[in-house]
Amino acid sequence: MTGTAGRVALVTGASSGIGAATARVLAERGMRVAVNYLSSGKAAEEVVADIEAAGGQAMAVQADVREVRAVENMVEQVRAAWGGVDVLVHNALIPYAVKSFQDMTWDELGGKLDAEMHAAFAVTKAVLPAMAAQRWGRIVYLGTGLSRRPREGMIALGTSKAALEQFARYLAQELGPQGITVNIVSPGPVESRTADAVFDDATKQRQVAATPLGRLAHPADVAQAVAFYAAEDNSFMTGTTAAVNGGMAMY
Template sequence: MSTPLRTAVVTGASQGLGRAIALRLARAGHRVVVNYLASATAAEATVSEIRTAGGAALAVRADVRDSAQVGALVAEATRVFGAPDILVHNATGPQPMKPLEHYTWTDFQDQLDFFVKAPVLLTQAALAAQKRAGWGRIILIGSEVADLGNAQFSAYVAAKAAMVGLTRAWAREFGPWQITVNLVAPGWIPVARHTGTPQAALDHYAQAVPLQRQGVPADVAGAVAFLAAEEAGFITGQCLSVNGGNTF
């Protein structure tokens, strides 16, 4: 099947999983908008790596929780590359872990802002063009925690579980326009913000995983690239765990 060139927006692509997703989508031939908030140098490094490999990319700073900035992100993507056909809702802020007694409502609101508000704003900004095109790919980066229900992580877990709801509701709602909506649920995949995690904690996690190891960002990126491809056009409303079998 031939693969037309598409425009992809990956939120939070300056580092971590988002960076790997941006590189992978570019390798698949898509024009990639590398969104970031604070790490301009890292975002430009992602763009450089894509361009050096012969791909097309652009770094755009935007706080995904802010409607005006998300509108400007989509406008800039459209001006440079054409309207976004592929959205990857990936960005995350800090993820507090603590007993419920120590949470404030603001902690919950913060997680909902990243994992519900941000996908809503970006999808709203890009939806009209996808409907006109009769083609779209919306991919939410969830987490295995929605299945595991990790203790002392309830704000993050609740917001990640809400992403499953968005995936299913939007799959039905946008299906008539051939816009697919799927979620990729990574397991614990060490990235820069996990630097300093005791090796014992990493080993403890890995030994309970059927594949007996942790994944790498490229594992998640491969799943996203698959769901973004033409070949995945009859897959929607699904949650794909990329966690070595840690959940069934």
């Protein structure tokens, strides 16, 4: 991809996993990257150090993306250093319960829905004025294949991400005339510490067996799709969803 040099990207939840991989790829492509984290400051600084060692520019920025004031302060910190945010990658994972609907409380389901949408609302509101003023922007939300293909115990995550994906389509329609694209990257199962904590080996083997490409996604696979949407020359795709799942689900 060309023409991304100097653009400012904010990646939420970027101290590990998909977020860290995305921060590294965007930096490789010439963007200055703000690496957001909640509590893993040391890990975020390591991502920044990796980017700088490779010749890129990055800074770590702490904020709980569920808190409006914290998000506003974070975006102001980035603006003071580099100017407005050109590219938003909203990847931060809001905690959720893994259980059946019958065992779930409203606080567990409704709380996840509320926190998911509140975070997306807050970070988008904070970066939008600069994008609208320059009539250029890229917004990428991380979804999940579970929003279309249910799996046992994942109702809280799947339902909240389905809401996020529809929110993204409405934004794509509204913001298109201002030169701002809004897209979704929807990973299938990803090899990560989070996945290891949730799924046992038998489950992972079943997932691999159901994947034509014969493995689970790596964070870098997802990061490449995000970078595609974030690129300067990808100017005519908006309101779309990229499924990064090795063919496990085709739609």
